[in-house]
Structure formats: C-alpha cells, structure tokens
Amino acid sequence: MEPLLIGARASLMSLMQTAPRLARLAPTPVLLRPFYGAGGDREKGRAPLEADGVFSEEIEAALLSGEIDVAVHCLKDAPTHDTAGTVMAAYLQRDDRRDALVTREPDLNLMTLPPGARIGTASIRRAVALRRVRPDIKVVPMRGPINARLRAMEQGEVEGLIVATCSMERLGLSGRIGERLSTETVCPPLGAAIIALQTREDDMDTRKAVSGLHHPETEVEAEAERMVLRQMGGFCNAPLAGHCLTDRSEDGTAYTLRACVFSPDGGMVIDARASGGDATVVALQVCRRLKHHGGLELGKAA
Known part of the structure; x- marks a missing residue:
C-alpha cells in the first residue's frame, strides 16, 4: 500500500x-x-x-x-x-475556540492585570477586544511560535500574551493558561x-x-463561517471575527452565528448575530445585517 x-x-x-x-x-x-x-x-x-x-x-x-x-x-x-x-x-472535530490569557505573574486575569500592562499579540482582532475591555493596556505587536513568545514574556518584554487556547492545549501547555477568555469578551476568528x-x-x-x-458537525460550522469570510471579504488577520455555535436539543438542531467588523482602534464595532435551523441561511442573515450597517465599508477602511 x-x-x-x-x-x-x-x-x-x-x-x-x-x-x-x-x-x-x-x-x-x-x-x-x-x-x-x-x-x-x-x-x-x-x-x-x-x-x-x-x-x-x-x-x-x-x-x-x-x-x-x-x-x-x-x-x-x-x-x-x-x-x-x-x-x-x-x-x-473542533477544539476549544476561545482565546487565552497567559501571564508572567501567576493568578492574574484580564481584569486584575496591573494598569498599563503590556500584552503581546499581532492580531488586530485581539488588540481591539483588549482595548474595549481594558483601554489602559498597551498592546505590543508580537508574533511567531508560541514558545518564542513565552520566552519573550519570561524575559520581561511583556506582562502577558493572548494566544489560542487550542494551541496551548495541543502543545501540552494548558497549565500555563491564566484565563480562558469568553467569546463575548474576545470574539474568535472565523474558522478558529x-x-x-x-x-x-x-x-x-x-x-x-x-x-x-x-466530523460533520464541524463541517457545518466551518462552511457557515467561511461563507461570512467570502461575503465580507475577510482573511486571516482582517478586521473581522465570528463563530458559529451548534445547539442540539429535543426540538432539533439550531445554529447561532455571531460576526463582528471593527476599526483597528476599536472605536467602531459592528456586531451582528442570528439563529436558525439552517447554518448557511443564518450566515447570510448575519452578513446582510453587517452590510446594512456599513460593515463592508468599515472593513475596507481598516
């Protein structure tokens, strides 16, 4: 063979x-x-x-x-x-889609970081979310392998990092995670x-x-999220975020999709969501709402 x-x-x-x-x-x-x-x-x-x-x-x-x-x-x-x-x-099969905060000092979370803390990330999406929750935080552009970013943090370049929870778990580093951040706080990237x-x-x-x-359930979520990317002209680090959730119950399967378009400084965010029994229809509804409120123009301006 x-x-x-x-x-x-x-x-x-x-x-x-x-x-x-x-x-x-x-x-x-x-x-x-x-x-x-x-x-x-x-x-x-x-x-x-x-x-x-x-x-x-x-x-x-x-x-x-x-x-x-x-x-x-x-x-x-x-x-x-x-x-x-x-x-x-x-x-x-999809892993944990949330972002995670990793800090140099143990037992800190996003709200207990000291004023003016430096947080490393090269992601526009993460930077915007951080500024909306903690406008005092200084975002330090930082990319590369997670181990290299962790070393930079330990050497004092930043007080913390925002990384993908699934990346830490796949590397066997879940014990280093200080806080798994709610998707409402930091909306995941489409396809996370x-x-x-x-x-x-x-x-x-x-x-x-x-x-x-x-994994068929993951396929449905993935294709719905890719639909948003295609409709809104997104890519890896575009000013666009979102995710599709599957809810199975006795009444059947429902999908809820949330997507956000934002300006790089976080000063303007267009946030839309919809639910229904067809993930593709739900994705198109969300895109229509984003476009209606100027999402295409905001994304291009960014």
Whole structure:
C-alpha cells in the first residue's frame, strides 16, 4: 500500500496538532512532509498577516503539483476561497475556540492585570477586544511560535500574551493558561480551532482515505463561517471575527452565528448575530445585517 504524503507547516505547533490525528488513519501508511518555507512562518522575508493565504501558498502548490496528497491547514489561516482543483476533504472535530490569557505573574486575569500592562499579540482582532475591555493596556505587536513568545514574556518584554487556547492545549501547555477568555469578551476568528485536510479535487482515493477523520458537525460550522469570510471579504488577520455555535436539543438542531467588523482602534464595532435551523441561511442573515450597517465599508477602511 502506497503511503499518503501529508504536507504541513514545519512549526512545532503544526506538527504537534497533526501527528496524533494522522495516527488515526491506520492501517493506511502516512509520510509527513514539513514545509519550512511557509510565507507567514519565515524568519526572513516573512509574509505580512494582512493578506490571504500567507500560511498556505507553498503547501497548496505542492498539493497541486502532486508532491503531496494531503495539505493540513488551520482553517482560520486557509485561503478564503477554495483554490481551483482542490477541495476541503475533511474537517476534524473542533477544539476549544476561545482565546487565552497567559501571564508572567501567576493568578492574574484580564481584569486584575496591573494598569498599563503590556500584552503581546499581532492580531488586530485581539488588540481591539483588549482595548474595549481594558483601554489602559498597551498592546505590543508580537508574533511567531508560541514558545518564542513565552520566552519573550519570561524575559520581561511583556506582562502577558493572548494566544489560542487550542494551541496551548495541543502543545501540552494548558497549565500555563491564566484565563480562558469568553467569546463575548474576545470574539474568535472565523474558522478558529478547526483543522482541515485539503486534497486534489479529482483524487477520490485520498478523499476516501481521510473521510474517517471527518466530523460533520464541524463541517457545518466551518462552511457557515467561511461563507461570512467570502461575503465580507475577510482573511486571516482582517478586521473581522465570528463563530458559529451548534445547539442540539429535543426540538432539533439550531445554529447561532455571531460576526463582528471593527476599526483597528476599536472605536467602531459592528456586531451582528442570528439563529436558525439552517447554518448557511443564518450566515447570510448575519452578513446582510453587517452590510446594512456599513460593515463592508468599515472593513475596507481598516
């Protein structure tokens, strides 16, 4: 049996989240190929976050050329629109979508941080949320591997970091989390905490091989959130956030989707949400509300 060739970013975070899940493909053999040159990961000539697909272009090119059979993406970093000739063949079960506060001094939370505390993040979304809750906080632009950011914090460059809860958990660092921040406080990025497996559209054997990893409920949420990204012109670090929640009860399944568009300084935020039994319809309702209140114009201005 020929092994599946799996491509993933070479960061520790990517490899830690990918390897355990690939084990579930047994007895299908797999070979993991790390990509060291992903534009958003490079130490030199690093691609800016203010563009679509900064973490995926090289891996997608390898997929289309046949160098690999499966490309592994964090969905929030994947291209907003499917690249011609490819398909998202599987969405893995979603992890914790919340952001987390990690602090140098133990037992601190967002409200007990000292006045003027420096918090490291390169995310516009996180910076805006922080300024709305704690306008005294100084946001320090900081990106790169989580371990590098943690070292910078320990060396006194900042008093704390805002990071993805799922990233800390996948790295075995959940004990370092000081506070898991409510999604109402810090709205997650669209596609947060979802790993997607991308294949060539016509490669039916590979699509079948990875289908056992697919989680249908996550797919519904993922596609609803990608609908918002497409309608609102969003990408990885756009001034746009949101998430879809699934609520199962005796009366059936309902979906609630919230999305926000904001100015970089946090001075203006357009926040919309809707609920219903069809996640796609709910996503379109939210987009209409955002557009009605000037969401497209605000996003472009940012």
